[in-house]
Structures are given as C-alpha cells and as structure tokens.
Amino acid sequence: MPEKNIIIPIFIPHKGCPNDCYFCNQKKITGTNFDISTKDIINHIESYLKTIEPHGNHIEIAYFGGSFTAIELSTQEKLLSIAYLYKCNQRINAIRISTRPDAISENILDMLVDFGVDIVELGVQSMDDEVLSKINRGHTSNDVKKASHLIKKRNITLGHQIMPGLYGSSINEDINTAIRSATLLPDIARIYPTLVIRDTQFERLYEQNRYHPLKLDESIELVSQIYAIYEQERVKVIRVGLQPTLNMTFGKDIIAGPFHPSYRQMVMTNIYVTSLIHCIKGGETNKLTIRSSEKNYNYIVGLNKQGLKRLIKSLNIENMSYIKDNSICFIEVYTNHDMMCFSERDLVETFYLICKEREYVSKRDYY
Numbered sequence: 001m002p003e004k005n006i007i008i009p010i011f012i013p014h015k016g017c018p019n020d021c022y023f024c025n026q027k028k029i030t031g032t033n034f035d036i037s038t039k040d041i042i043n044h045i046e047s048y049l050k051t052i053e054p055h056g057n058h059i060e061i062a063y064f065g066g067s068f069t070a071i072e073l074s075t076q077e078k079l080l081s082i083a084y085l086y087k088c089n090q091r092i093n094a095i096r097i098s099t100r101p102d103a104i105s106e107n108i109l110d111m112l113v114d115f116g117v118d119i120v121e122l123g124v125q126s127m128d129d130e131v132l133s134k135i136n137r138g139h140t141s142n143d144v145k146k147a148s149h150l151i152k153k154r155n156i157t158l159g160h161q162i163m164p165g166l167y168g169s170s171i172n173e174d175i176n177t178a179i180r181s182a183t184l185l186p187d188i189a190r191i192y193p194t195l196v197i198r199d200t201q202f203e204r205l206y207e208q209n210r211y212h213p214l215k216l217d218e219s220i221e222l223v224s225q226i227y228a229i230y231e232q233e234r235v236k237v238i239r240v241g242l243q244p245t246l247n248m249t250f251g252k253d254i255i256a257g258p259f260h261p262s263y264r265q266m267v268m269t270n271i272y273v274t275s276l277i278h279c280i281k282g283g284e285t286n287k288l289t290i291r292s293s294e295k296n297y298n299y300i301v302g303l304n305k306q307g308l309k310r311l312i313k314s315l316n317i318e319n320m321s322y323i324k325d326n327s328i329c330f331i332e333v334y335t336n337h338d339m340m341c342f343s344e345r346d347l348v349e350t351f352y353l354i355c356k357e358r359e360y361v362s363k364r365d366y367y
Contacts, residue, residue, distance in 0.1 A: 121159030
C-alpha cells in the first residue's frame with residue numbers, strides 16, 4: 001500500500017503580508033486567528049501526532065495562511081526550529097511553507113535549507129501583471145519566475161497556487177496563467193477558483209456590480225482545462241477548490257463564486273466523462289460495461305450520477321452496467337464489440353487534446 005501523505009497544518013493568517021489583497025480575509029479562510037506561541041504550536045502538533053499512525057505514513061508540518069518568509073526573521077526561525085526538531089527526531093518526514101514570490105531570495109533560501117524545509121509553495125495567483133496590480137497583490141509575474149528558479153536550483157519541491165476568476169482577468173488569461181505557470185515546472189500545484197469572501201474588497205466590488213465571479217458550471221470547465229495543462233507538464237495538482245470549513249459555506253463567509261464541497265470530484269467527472277465519450281463515440285454501441293476502482297467509479301458516475309447520465313445520453317446507451325473492483329488501477333470499458341483500457345493519465349491527456357482541438361477562446365471577463 002502506498003504511503004499516505006498527512007499534513008499537520010499550522011495557520012499564521014496575514015502574518016508577513018505587506019498587502020491587503022482584494023480577495024483575502026485569512027481569518028475567514030483559515031478559520032483561525034492563530035497566536036504564534038511555541039507552547040500552542042507544540043500542543044497543536046502533538047494533538048495531531050496522537051491521531052496518526054507513524055508507520056506507513058508521510059507526515060509533514062506545514063505553515064500556511066500568510067507569507068511565511070516575509071514575517072520577522074526571528075519569528076521564522078522560532079517556527080522553523082520547532083518543526084526541524086520534530087524532523088530531526090524522525091517524528092515527521094518533511095516541512096512545508098507557503099509564501100509570496102517576492103519574499104524569496106538567496107539569503108532566505110539559505111535559512112530554509114538550514115532548517116530542513118522541503119517544500120515551498122508560492123502564492124502565484126495570476127501571471128498577468130495587470131491583474132496582479134488590480135487586486136493589489138504587490139508582486140509581478142517576474143517575481144514568480146525569479147522565485148521559482150531560485151527554489152528549483154536548491155532542489156526544494158516547488159508549488160504554485162493560482163486563482164482563476166480574479167477581478168480584471170478573463171477565461172483566456174486564466175488559461176494563459178496556467179500555461180505560463182506550468183512552463184516554470186513546479187512540482188505541485190493548487191487551483192483555487194476565486195470566491196467572494198465576507199469583509200474583503202471583492203465583497204465591495206461585487207455589491208457594486210463591478211465584479212462578476214465565475215459561475216459554478218463555467219468554472220468546472222475552465223478548471224478542468226487548467227488541471228489538464230498542469231498534468232500534461234507532469235505537475236501534480238494536489239488541491240482543486242477551497243477546503244470547506246465550518247464557516248466557509250454559502251450564506252456564512254462565502255458571498256458568491258464557484259464553491260462546492262465536492263468541487264474536485266466535479267472537475268474530475270468532467271474530465272473523465274468528456275474523454276470517455278470522445279474515445280467511445282462512433283463505435284455504434286448500445287451496451288456499455290465499465291469496471292474500475294471505487295475512486296474512479298466516483299469520478300465517472302459523478303455527483304448525483306450526473307456523469308453517468310451524461311455518458312448514457314451522449315452515447316445513446318440502452319444497457320449500462322458498472323463493476324467496482326479495487327484490485328485494478330485502470331478503467332476497463334466494454335462495448336458491444338470492443339474492450340478498451342484507460343489510466344487516469346490517458347483520460348487527462350485525451351481531455352487536454354480535446355481542448356487544444358477546440359482552440360477554446362472566450363471574451364468572458366470578470367469585471
């Protein structure tokens with residue numbers, strides 16, 4: 001059985017951020033107003049470790065929520081020394097931080113290496129300088145390039161976080177951001193479709209009818225394409241959509257935007273089903289049997305069986321059956337005359353090629 005990656009998150013909301021970005025309210029997003037004291041952090045880590053089986057798991061301590069390398073140097077060293085001690089004692093396997101692209105330098109990286117940091121995730125958000133300026137981000141796309149190259153040079157795992165649907169952007173520009181980000185060869189990526197969070201500048205723009213966030217259905221199509229762009233460049237997408245919390249729901253802290261607790265499943269269903277229809281169509285079949293693991297079953301069938309319904313309707317299937325088999329990692333498809341076998345990568349690559357053939361363009365802007 002492969003190792004399970006378990007992250008012990010420590011949120012340091014807005015610590016180190018020199019700007020109030022239009023989209024951001026870290027206290028709402030993280031659900032915490034974390035007081036950075038050594039005792040609190042150790043208690044937090046220990047409470048997590050008590051629930052984790054140490055054998056067969058890859059355990060990380062991760063500092064999220066702010067711009068880690070922009071906070072006071074003594075605070076950085078205090079936080080990292082705690083995590084480093086756990087790593088030296090082999091109670092965890094890795095240390096992860098998130099930060100701004102303009103808060104990375106050779107001196108900063110010297111310190112991160114000394115404290116055993118393994119993963120640095122950059123809050124890229126967009127690769128369009130005009131968009132970055134409009135949302136008061138305070139850095140440029142050139143900062144992203146420079147920081148990415150410096151991190152890669154140190155053999156530290158590089159992550160990019162992007163936000164499709166930002167004020168001032170467009171569908172085309174969001175796709176271009178993904179392409180430009182992927183060419184910098186991050187090892188991992190997170191895709192967070194922009195939401196309107198309470199008590200942010202975006203909330204004010206939205207109420208003034210000056211900002212129009214993505215609708216859920218159009219965001220699923222867009223993020224599916226972005227996912228495929230990253231995976232085509234062998235960039236592992238580790239998160240799609242914001243993690244739901246007690247307050248991060250519609251009617252509470254989310255005012256508008258493409259939020260859904262099963263967002264990733266909806267994206268994967270779109271990719272899988274679009275690709276399966278493309279591969280099967282034209283085979284003159286009215287009978288279909290699919291055999292796969294439960295994970296792939298959930299992706300193909302989809303939320304409220306929407307994926308399965310689309311598959312049946314698009315292919316005019318009269319006789320449909322599904323076999324769940326967790327002993328196989330491929331997806332086996334049986335029609336009247338053929339048997340086909342697909343991996344997840346096969347379906348993602350097919351979706352990528354479909355999108356390229358469409359030459360997807362749109363004039364849709366978010367303002």
